[in-house]
Amino acid sequence: MANRILTTATRLAHEHRRRHPHWYADPDLLFVENVATALGCSVDHVRRIPRNELPAARVGQRVIYRRIDVATYVAAKLDRGAPAIKGKPLGVQPARAVSFDPVRQVRTLLKEDQG
Structure with a gap:
């Protein structure tokens, strides 16, 4: 009976990892869905x-994708535009882009559960 439970638990763990691989990846690496x-x-x-x-590895x-490569790609694509007044920038700060990082989210949730 214990062997059967272990086999089921192992099978479920492998299935979960297959469906959610980004939860188990290095935080400096991103999958195409994250990018x-x-x-x-x-x-x-x-x-x-x-x-x-945008370099990538298969x-x-x-x-x-490496997180630094995605940041470099975004920086290269930024449209800085022309200042509104000669020599003076508008002074408006762009909104901070927030991307969903599933690895960070899971770690945050785990810390909340433990603490």
């Missing part, structure tokens, strides 16, 4: 970005 959420676009759009603009069937 799409961060950029506010679709997964297909992220996949169409040339690799020379591990098995997954494509993994």
Whole structure:
């Protein structure tokens, strides 16, 4: 009986990891779904970005991006525009973009449960 429970628990753990791989990844690595959420676009759009603009690594069937590469890509695409008055910027701060990071969210929830 105990062996059967262990087998079921192991099977469920593997199934959970297969369905939610980003929960188990290094926080400096992002999956294509995370990058799409961060950029506010679709997964297909992220996949169409040339690799020379947004480097990625293929591990098995997954494509993994480094968080620093995504930040570099965004910085390269920023539209700084022209100042409203010669030599003086508008002084308006852009809204801080907040992307959903599932790894950070799970760690926060785990800390709340423990503390």
